[in-house]
Amino acid sequence: GNSVTQMEGPVTLSEEAFLTINCTYTATGYPSLFWYVQYPGEGLQLLLKATKADDKGSNKGFEATYRKETTSFHLEKGSVQVSDSAVYFCALDSGAGSYQLTFGKGTKLSVIP
Amino acid sequence: NAGVTQTPKFRVLKTGQSMTLLCAQDMNHEYMYWYRQDPGMGLRLIHYSVGEGTTAKGEVPDGYNVSRLKKQNFLLGLESAAPSQTSVYFCASSPGTGYIGELFFGEGSRLTVL
Numbered sequence: 001g002n003s004v005t006q007m008e009g010p011v012t013l014s015e016e017a018f019l020t021i022n023c024t025y026t027a028t029g030y031p032s033l034f035w036y037v038q039y040p041g042e043g044l045q046l047l048l049k050a051t052k053a054d055d056k057g058s059n060k061g062f063e064a065t066y067r068k069e070t071t072s073f074h075l076e077k078g079s080v081q082v083s084d085s086a087v088y089f090c091a092l093d094s095g096a097g098s099y100q101l102t103f104g105k106g107t108k109l110s111v112i113p
Numbered sequence: 114n115a116g117v118t119q120t121p122k123f124r125v126l127k128t129g130q131s132m133t134l135l136c137a138q139d140m141n142h143e144y145m146y147w148y149r150q151d152p153g154m155g156l157r158l159i160h161y162s163v164g165e166g167t168t169a170k171g172e173v174p175d176g177y178n179v180s181r182l183k184k185q186n187f188l189l190g191l192e193s194a195a196p197s198q199t200s201v202y203f204c205a206s207s208p209g210t211g212y213i214g215e216l217f218f219g220e221g222s223r224l225t226v227l
Contacts, residue, residue, distance in 0.1 A: 032214050034214045034215075036216075041220070042220055042221075043117070043203055043205075043218030043220045044156075044203070044216070044218045045218070046214075049214060049215070089155065089156070092214075093214035100146070100158050100161060100171060103156040104155055105153060105154060105155035
């Protein structure tokens with residue numbers, strides 16, 4: 001079956017540090033990949049996506065590249081801010097009429113001034 | 114500009130009581146979903162619907178029922194609540210085919226079962 005594995009958290013960084021959150025996946029076929037963000041007390045929001053191999057999704061300074069050869073979709077940001085403190089979820093949609101996303105367990109990021 | 118609205122936002126139940134969570138979306142989306150979020154478990158799909166009058170089971174459907182009588186509403190019911198159903202419940206919607214992964218989430222409903 002499909003699965004998503006994210007790096008264990010929590011992750012604590014100082015403001016302006018470089019961020020990487022690792023995500024690897026197992027899926028049949030050609031999945032689409034997503035990063036969602038959940039700010040405290042809120043629902044999840046789509047942060048970025050990539051629908052085919054070598055695609056790069058980007059938004060709000062975050063980037064992730066769909067690497068089929070390593071089955072990975074790592075999230076990166078060059079300089080984090082306190083406002084980036086949130087829980088980040090990697091997810092995949094396997095397509096083929098699955099109608100549902102498979103989520104990773106989430107990685108909590110705390111950015112300190 | 115409401116998006117996805119869940120009611121109630123908080124509820125405390127005793128074991129064996131029943132309740133219904135209501136999800137309403139005003140974006141004319143075809144697909145709707147109910148997830149539960151538990152510490153260390155991420156999000157797990159309970160039930161989903163791909164259109165008015167249709168429902169289907171997700172990963173963890175036991176102990177829950179759903180109905181989609183109107184396109185804009187998706188109800189999640191607990192007939193006999195158990196402490197294992199203490200969780201935060203999220204409703205989400207999606208435009209439909211071609212947008213499967215692009216979900217719009219509500220703010221969540223925190224349920225505690227004593």
